[in-house]
Each structure stands twice: as structure tokens, then as C-alpha cells.
Amino acid sequence: MKPENIDMNVEKIKQTNTKYIGKNVLYYKTINSTHIKAEELAKEKVCNGTVLIANKQTNGIGTRGRNWYTGKKNIAMTIVLYPKCTLEKLNSITIQIAECMKQTIKELYSYNLEIKKPNDLMLNNKKICGILTQVAMQNNVVHYLLISIGFNVNEEKFSKELEQIATSLKKEYGKEFEVERIICKFLEILEKKIEYINKNKEY
Numbered sequence: 001m002k003p004e005n006i007d008m009n010v011e012k013i014k015q016t017n018t019k020y021i022g023k024n025v026l027y028y029k030t031i032n033s034t035h036i037k038a039e040e041l042a043k044e045k046v047c048n049g050t051v052l053i054a055n056k057q058t059n060g061i062g063t064r065g066r067n068w069y070t071g072k073k074n075i076a077m078t079i080v081l082y083p084k085c086t087l088e089k090l091n092s093i094t095i096q097i098a099e100c101m102k103q104t105i106k107e108l109y110s111y112n113l114e115i116k117k118p119n120d121l122m123l124n125n126k127k128i129c130g131i132l133t134q135v136a137m138q139n140n141v142v143h144y145l146l147i148s149i150g151f152n153v154n155e156e157k158f159s160k161e162l163e164q165i166a167t168s169l170k171k172e173y174g175k176e177f178e179v180e181r182i183i184c185k186f187l188e189i190l191e192k193k194i195e196y197i198n199k200n201k202e203y
Contacts, residue, residue, distance in 0.1 A: 021049035026053070027053050032057065033057055038079075075182065105182070129149065147190075155170065
């Protein structure tokens with residue numbers, strides 16, 4: 001499946017104030033899963049910091065093998081990284097990512113998200129964001145790290161089984177939010193937060 005630059009302002013994301021994360025963006029109007037595609041590309045050694053973004057996922061992967069549905073105007077993305085660190089240094093990576101998203105929403109909108117360990121973000125006691133991380137090892141060395149984010153930004157409709165436990169920014173605050181703005185701010189905060197995994201690497 002070829003990337004399609006249709007509904008997302010990819011150029012705005014590429015102009016994010018980062019050194020390497022988000023400089024290569026692959027955008028898909030519809031894809032089964034950004035995580036699955038990122039895993040394929042990581043094995044082919046795609047550019048470090050590549051971000052895969054989907055307008056719609058048909059088979060998004062959540063934690064413990066659950067599906068994560070992603071409708072339009074939400075965030076479904078996976079970041080591909082090649083860390084220069086030991087596996088032990090990545091032990092708390094999921095919580096650090098959650099902290100980055102919490103900081104993003106706080107700085108942009110002054111809303112307070114709550115972190116529900118190990119990998120969820122909550123708003124008004126409902127799930128608004130899920131995080132999935134995957135580390136691949138090669139010869140006892142970290143080969144690549146995948147960071148997948150599913151964030152309900154402008155979702156308005158939830159299934160009956162989800163409407164009592166899930167929410168979105170739009171559902172809570174009654175207005176549309178700019179997805180690209182959230183992504184850009186998150187990537188900036190994330191890159192600074194995880195500098196330690198690449199301290200011996202130059203870009």
C-alpha cells in the first residue's frame with residue numbers, strides 16, 4: 001500500500017522543531033495497522049525517526065492483542081526508532097511516552113490527562129489514549145523500538161461497549177481539535193525526553 005497525502009497536513013508535521021523524529025512521514029488514508037507496517041519497515045531499516053500516520057485504521061493493535069479502532073480525525077501513528085542503548089534503559093519507556101502526551105495536552109490546552117499504568121491515558125475517568133511499545137533485539141542488542149499511539153481526538157461515535165469507558169477531546173469539550181498541532185508538539189516533547197537512548201548517535 002502506497003502512502004497517500006490527502007487529509008493530513010504532512011508538511012506541517014515535517015516542519016516540527018525536532019532533529020530527526022518526524023522528518024520522514026508516511027501518511028496512509030486507510031491502512032490495517034501503522035504498527036504492523038512500521039514493523040515491516042523497521043526490518044528494512046527505514047530512516048530513524050520515521051513516523052507512520054493513518055487517517056483510518058481497519059485493524060489497529062491495542063495492548064494484549066486487542067483491536068484499537070481508529071476513525072477519521074484522530075491520531076493513529078507509529079514511530080520507528082533505532083536506539084543506541086541497552087534494553088534495561090527502555091524499561092520505563094511506555095510511561096515516559098505517556099508523560100509526554102500528558103505534557104502535550106497540558107501545554108496546548110491546559111487539560112489534565114491522567115496516566116493509568118502501564119499504558120493508558122484517561123480523561124474524566126475514561127480512556128482517551130493508548131500506547132503500545134515494541135522492542136526488537138538482534139544479537140543481544142536493541143535493534144529497533146516501535147512506539148504506537150492511538151489518541152481519540154475528534155471521535156464522536158463510540159460503540160455501546162465503549163461509550164461508557166472511552167472518550168475523546170471533542171466529546172468532552174464540544175469542539176474540533178487540530179490533529180497536526182497535537183502531533184507536532186508531542187514529537188518535540190518526545191525527542192527531548194528520550195535523548196538518552198541516542199546519546200552516542202549523531203544526526
